[in-house]
Amino acid sequence: MKPCRLPVLALIATLLLGSGLSWAQQPQYGGTLRIALAGDLTFFNAHQGPAPGYFTFWVWNNIFNSLLTITPPPELKIVPELAKAWEVRDDGKTYIFHLEQGVKFHDGTDFDAYAAKWNFDRILDPEVKSWVRPYYEEIDQVEAIDAYTLRIRMREPSGALPIALAGYFQGVPMASPRSFETHGKDWVRHPTGTGPYKLTEWIPGKHVILEKNPQYFKTGLPYLDTLEFRVMKDPLTASAALRTGEIDFIARVPIQQVLVLEKTPGIQVVTGPEMAPTVAFLNMRVKPFDDVRARRAVGGYGLDRAEIAKVAFHGRAKPLVSILAPGVPDAIDLNELYPYRPDEAKRLLKELGFDEKNPLKFTILVGNHDVTLADIATLIKNQMAKIGVEAKINLLDATAVVDRVLVKHDFEMVVSNWANLVDINMRSVSFFKGRQSDYMGIDDPNLEAMVYQWRRTMDPEARKRISADMQRLIADQLYWVNATTYPFFQAHRRQVKNYPFYNQAYFFLEQVWLEK
Template sequence: MGLLKALLAAGALALAIGVSGTTSAFAVRTDLVLGVTLEPPHLDPTAGAAAAIDEVLYANVFEGLTRIGPDGEVLPDLAESWTISDDGKVYIFKLHSGVKFHDGTDFDASDVKFSLDRARATNSVNAQKQLFAAIDTVEIVDPATVKITLKHPQGAFLYNMGWGDAVMVAPESAATNKQRPIGTGPFKFQNWAKGSSITLVKSDHYWGDPVFLDKVQFRIIPDPAAAVPAMLSGDVQAFPFFPPDAVSQLQDDPNLQVEVGSTEGETILAMNNKKKPLDDLKVRQAISYALDRQAIIEGASGGLGVPIGSHMSPSSKAYLDLTGEYPHDVAKAKELLKEAGMPDGFKATLKLPPPDYARLGGEIVASQLRDVGIDLEIIPMEWAQWLDQVFTKKDYDLTIVSHTEPNDIDIYSRRDYYFNYQNPEFNKGINELNLTADETRRDELLEKAQKILADDAVVGFLFELPKVGVWNKHLQGFWKNAPIQANDLTKVKWTD
């Protein structure tokens, strides 16, 4: 009996060890280190134009009445449903009940009114204030019901309410969201180590479907030379917006998955249309003819960008292929400069923000323009400088930037926008677009708008920024495409 007991005990011990080993070996992780190229200037999506803000916070910490899905579709979010009046001017939103902000305060209709009134106020600092321009009144029907009346029908209103700039904030915390964001999302803010990382943790009291991850650290890695070893070593497990020019170094790693998708990022050589000599159409056309898009794509996006000739994503059904309007033609560019009274060209500045597409692309653009007599002084800038000097003060000649906001062709109609461009015919078309819900007519108006921008050579259209995602092969739930500027982690999880 003693021997039998010993054998049984040994077998039980071996079984226990085996079970323990199996559990340890195949335990599913719930943490994630995710790489991002740029550090946000602050953490309030309703008070800044930088895409890096939404890349950390959209759908994770902050939510809106609606949200944009992975295919660009409009989905319910804090509003579980809505009705629209026959004249298209009155929207009644029914809100989810039991929703709380991360500081424990309740979310209800008063927060919707506060958020929308704040965004459209005269002193609003919202970077996309025009999203709310059609709103006439916001009324609280009851704590779970909001009535929004528009000045006129707006075909894109539900879509606009899904932007990061339209997320809901609370009056108790709105003033401090830049440093300590308080939202209603499935993750709450834990820590920001400036220059290093931003950490989010799972909210224990989230109103919606629970997320799989308990903790996410957004690791700030601006240098592609550092991003590659971070991914190869496993120190960083996902990099959803990986630098395109460096991805070739990762494609053969069997532990990594590489996905190449599309974005809404129209990458342009922006020009100050009121600054001489760029106020001359022939000069802007000369610059457009001087650009060799394919060479820029090869050097600035690892060959993965898609050439564009207008401010519209090629993935849009309203996209008009105008890449043939200004083919690379050095002789034509020189001829136009001569007609503009500058046969020897001119000097100008090219102010470049930090992303590789801008810095690498800038070197190539400067070389191409030099071939036609235009001498560019390259001025590298950090984002804060660029936003202040170029975007806000319009103190620039040329710059390269990717506009990643969705369906934003209307920016060319804004009176004080940094392009300094005004065309009454274009503005009229955009105004009609804002009043139109019929999809066929909207497509017609968008095609006309694209043609006007190309004819006026407002900017040099370069390429659509590719979305190159790299992550551990055991991760799933990341978006392949980027219809908005976001790293939505609500469905991301580790698998065995």
């Protein structure tokens, strides 16, 4: 089979047309992009451990590269990155990646097939407890054929590997093995990738500074000299700073500030397809949520999703039952499964032994990085009261939520925005019992088998049918509780040019420049 390559002219067209850049507006080099983050950073583990949370992930998007990457939605096309070309052999059982030559890690060591193999081996090592390992468990062997050729052998045919490496949380971010040796356990504070920027300063609670990588392998990139990520937890402060020019970019804008910034001259608010949910997870490790009747009462019939969409998001969200938001390929509408029926919720709770004398009680965990989420938690608390459930709210710092939910799985219900997806398999990272990313305690061998079937299947229509079956099963059992879609907004000053909007998925800044 011929190698998969992206022609030079097509790459130029992607860079120019995909970003709206015109020949009359040539990029300008230099300057500092000042970015507001609503939460502090956690750890730069390159997926070699628990999930880091979005704020850290968005920063490391500019420190690390993967073998492949993806174009912004709605195209979502897989394109080369550290692998300049790749081949698929043996009907999807063997993948050959031809790597870029002359690429250096930020510590001056070589990126090559041996370094790539080290990163894959770390992700696949059960002792590392990588949260993305479920994507890659069908890998049988990773081999460095020579310095610039990597071969991956699968246990069975799979068409899912390229999209996983390109579109699932930046695939396997390539980190320097030398950095791991040098810093030991503290290496998560010293991220060393091949990306367009390298970390030069990190003061927790204050800021992170990234400086231009002069040895970046993509010719002519990046344009900016410095990225300054400022921790600004108060959305009103961040909004005011953007309007006065103290900062240039807000990475996540709550809906309340969207309504203000949309009317502000010199500010551009950006959004895209509905690809992410607002979740109200129920932890099935905690009684009574191990019983589907409790999940259907609380996360099904007891949730007034229409009210949440209308009140919390000012009508800019939609009620959502399916695990996939409507903008995700192959999503199906399952809202009819759980209409708002408080009487049915009460009946199910009574079956479980809960009533006025013995009410169900639980705590809603919510982060303080988006005031909308706290509003949703309050709405859910009030909706629970209508079915005789006593819910209390525990508002925590975003980093504490990462620790409680993503690391320790210590919660009863958590209200949060969640990842936007490119397909059902991207969410399957949470479907495998006992894995680091099994946040809710799912234990369903049938669902796991359906995931493997999806990955083996090459025909798009057959995959679509499997995806629909998975969505129906998950909704029926309410393994995953969504409340609404999550309309994601970012905002920047108009002198910020060529920004590629990936929704929440990525925050790539190598092509961004400042008009002077």
